[in-house]
Amino acid sequence: MNKTFKLVFLITTLLVLVSCSNDTEKIKNPPISVIDSPEVYQYGEQEFKIYTYYQPFLDFLEQTEAQPENTEEIYRETVLSSFKDNGFSYSDFNVDIFYTPNDLKELRKTIETLIDKQVELNTFIKEALATSVDKLPGGDKKIHIMPVTPEIFQYGEDMGNTAGYAWNKNSVVLLVGPSFQKGDLQYTVAHEYHHVVNMDIAGSSWYTLLEQSVLEGKADTFATMLYPKVNTPWTKPFTDQENKKVMEIFSANLDSTNTDLTGDFLNGNQWKGIPVWSRYKIGFQIMEEFRTNNPNITVEEWTKIPAKELLEKSKILIAEIE
Numbered sequence: 001m002n003k004t005f006k007l008v009f010l011i012t013t014l015l016v017l018v019s020c021s022n023d024t025e026k027i028k029n030p031p032i033s034v035i036d037s038p039e040v041y042q043y044g045e046q047e048f049k050i051y052t053y054y055q056p057f058l059d060f061l062e063q064t065e066a067q068p069e070n071t072e073e074i075y076r077e078t079v080l081s082s083f084k085d086n087g088f089s090y091s092d093f094n095v096d097i098f099y100t101p102n103d104l105k106e107l108r109k110t111i112e113t114l115i116d117k118q119v120e121l122n123t124f125i126k127e128a129l130a131t132s133v134d135k136l137p138g139g140d141k142k143i144h145i146m147p148v149t150p151e152i153f154q155y156g157e158d159m160g161n162t163a164g165y166a167w168n169k170n171s172v173v174l175l176v177g178p179s180f181q182k183g184d185l186q187y188t189v190a191h192e193y194h195h196v197v198n199m200d201i202a203g204s205s206w207y208t209l210l211e212q213s214v215l216e217g218k219a220d221t222f223a224t225m226l227y228p229k230v231n232t233p234w235t236k237p238f239t240d241q242e243n244k245k246v247m248e249i250f251s252a253n254l255d256s257t258n259t260d261l262t263g264d265f266l267n268g269n270q271w272k273g274i275p276v277w278s279r280y281k282i283g284f285q286i287m288e289e290f291r292t293n294n295p296n297i298t299v300e301e302w303t304k305i306p307a308k309e310l311l312e313k314s315k316i317l318i319a320e321i322e
Helices: 003-028 053-068 066-087 090-094 104-118 118-135 180-200 208-228 240-251 257-269 279-292 299-304 308-314
Strands: 039-043 046-052 141-147 161-168 172-175
Touching: 039 141, 039 279, 046 118, 053 066, 053 308, 066 090, 090 141, 104 118, 104 141, 104 172, 118 141, 118 208, 118 299, 141 180, 180 208, 180 299, 208 257, 208 279, 208 299, 208 308, 240 279, 257 279, 279 308
Parallel strands: 046 141, 141 172
Antiparallel strands: 039 046, 161 172
């Protein structure tokens, strides 16, 4: 093999390697395609708009790499401003789900995974909305998908990497992590859907411990009716010992609006003997007993019934009902 041939062979080989290297790089970092937001979904007489915020999050990540010292300002100008454009106000952003994320590496993984699953995710949501509408029709609603990372998802694994907020009677914020599961996701959609329809037909009175508990009990009963195979930690019954202690505290504070106490019935307080999710468990227990005693009342009918009336008709043993 002469020197000229060796040189040509070497150059050709290098070009091939460079080409392969570039192709490999392209495979590792494919262009990210984000579906249009909002996606409009019409089912029956109801219109749903599903908002995704992947592009604002990608913009935030890209700009933060160049200006790491301006993370909060960039987050406000990219992500929060996009929520604001879709009907939120800056006063809404005082909730932890809207705080500026710190773990940007994990956030990027979450966003890229959700983008990869975006068609599947939106399909699951639309299926759950259709199933919910068939059981309880309502008005037009907006679903805002908020990508979340473990740093702000306290109960992520327990909740199947999904959670939700009924923001107002027209909007739901759906928190979704990268490892979301279909059943848990659709249960959450149904739960939050009931909340926003409840606001439409029954108003928004849930200030007391009893009202908050029944509110969650109604939503879980509705979601369980649609997705009975989904198991959630907040619909599992108390042990006998837990039930005795919790119901004693609960019955003595039905009309309490003390936020520390209502917080204890959500997050738990081991010193008082109140388990996590107690508010949900009690509300679900009230609704299950009510439905057993009143089997012919429809979903729409019991959705309208006030909390105290439901408690009385459930016949759960409470020390005193005013």
